[in-house]
Amino acid sequence: MIYTMSDAYQALSSPVRRQILALLKDKDLSAGEISEQIDVAKSTLSGHFNVLKSADLVVTIKEGTTITYSLNTSVIEDLMNGLFNLFDKKYEKPEDKE
Amino acid sequence: MIYTMSDAYQALSSPVRRQILALLKDKDLSAGEISEQIDVAKSTLSGHFNVLKSADLVVTIKEGTTITYSLNTSVIEDLMNGLFNLFDKKYEKPEDKE
DNA sequence: ACTATATTTCGTTAATTTACGAAATACAGT
DNA sequence: ACTGTATTTCGTAAATTAACGAAATATAGT
Numbered sequence: 001m002i003y004t005m006s007d008a009y010q011a012l013s014s015p016v017r018r019q020i021l022a023l024l025k026d027k028d029l030s031a032g033e034i035s036e037q038i039d040v041a042k043s044t045l046s047g048h049f050n051v052l053k054s055a056d057l058v059v060t061i062k063e064g065t066t067i068t069y070s071l072n073t074s075v076i077e078d079l080m081n082g083l084f085n086l087f088d089k090k091y092e093k094p095e096d097k098e
Numbered sequence: 099m100i101y102t103m104s105d106a107y108q109a110l111s112s113p114v115r116r117q118i119l120a121l122l123k124d125k126d127l128s129a130g131e132i133s134e135q136i137d138v139a140k141s142t143l144s145g146h147f148n149v150l151k152s153a154d155l156v157v158t159i160k161e162g163t164t165i166t167y168s169l170n171t172s173v174i175e176d177l178m179n180g181l182f183n184l185f186d187k188k189y190e191k192p193e194d195k196e
Numbered sequence: 197a198c199t200a201t202a203t204t205t206c207g208t209t210a211a212t213t214t215a216c217g218a219a220a221t222a223c224a225g226t
Numbered sequence: 227a228c229t230g231t232a233t234t235t236c237g238t239a240a241a242t243t244a245a246c247g248a249a250a251t252a253t254a255g256t
Contacts, residue, residue, distance in 0.1 A: 009111035013104050014244085025184050031203060044245055046204055051243095065202045065253045073185040080181050086123050087171040112214085129233060142215055144234050149213095163223045163232045 003056040008079055011055035016040060017048050021057065021071060028061075028070040101154040106177055109153035114138060115146050119155065119169060126159075126168040 011017055019038055023029060031049065035042050049069065052058045056075050061068045109115055117136055121127060129147065133140050147167065150156045154173050159166045 005116070006111050006113055009107050010243095013107035013111055015104055016244090018103070021184055032201090035203095040244090041246055042203070043205080043247075047244070050204090067203065071185060076181050076185055080178050083174050083178050083181070086119055087169065087174055108213095114214090130231090133233095138214095139216055140233070141217075141235080145214075148234090165233065 001054065003054070003075070005079070005082060007055040008057060008075055011051050011057055012079075014048065014051070016045075017052055020045075020048060020052065020069075024058065024069060024071045028068050030066045030068050032066065034069065099152065101152070101173070103177070103180060105153040106155060106173055109149050109155055110177075112146065112149075114143075115150055118143075118146060118150065118167075122156065122167060122169045126166050128164045128166050130164065132167065 012021075016038060020034055023034060023037060031042070031045065035045050038045060040048075049058070049060075052069075053060065056072055058069045059072050061070070110119075114136060118132055121132060121135060129140070129143065133143050136143060138146075147156070147158075150167075151158065154170055156167045157170050159168070
């Protein structure tokens with residue numbers, strides 16, 4: 001599997017998935033702990049986890065029967081860089097000054 | 099119409115739309131000029147413009163029959179801020195240090 | 197082998213997205 | 227009023243997404 005920028009943005013386009021990421025910014029959490037704080041069926045949540053994994057926005061550690069999710073901040077950095085480049089050039093061009 | 103973060107990320111999830119934004123970072127362009135550089139039907143492109151407008155990522159100026167699109171960088175800044183907050187906290191918490 | 201717990205996979209349904217070509221709209225020039 | 231140019235809207239089709247509950251899988255403890 002290769003991760004694309006499209007996958008990452010698509011993953012971020014869901015409020016539920018952004019909520020999951022926000023929970024993970026404080027500490028790593030298991031699927032069960034996340035499901036306690038978000039009001040959708042566990043099967044639905046599991047689908048969201050797959051989207052986040054496919055975008056490489058989270059990584060998992062399996063220990064016994066519990067799966068712990070944690071943020072992969074490097075992809076988030078990449079996204080920020082991409083966004084920065086988007087309006088970077090505009091200020092380098094003197095003819096844009098009035 | 100109110101613009102949501104979901105709209106913005108959804109808009110960015112399409113390679114065609116990111117290509118449009120990349121073209122606009124150098125200079126404002128009309129729909130026709132953009133369509134010269136991107137290989138999809140004009141009607142399809144028009145749909146993409148609508149998505150970008152609905153996300154407030156571009157603004158338009160109509161002059162005669164031509165519509166000029168330009169980047170709205172403030173939304174892009176907002177997105178960068180949102181992403182930054184996502185991994186900010188992790189480094190503020192001393193208990194995360196080992 | 198059995199039971200309980202954690203999580204995912206499957207089947208289904210409804211909604212949304214992306215693409216196209218054809219037709220419609222809007223404006224400028226003649 | 228007519229023509230050409232720029233762009234959008236409409237109708238349609240195919241693919242993807244997001245949700246649910248039920249069933250399946252995996253592991254730990256008894």
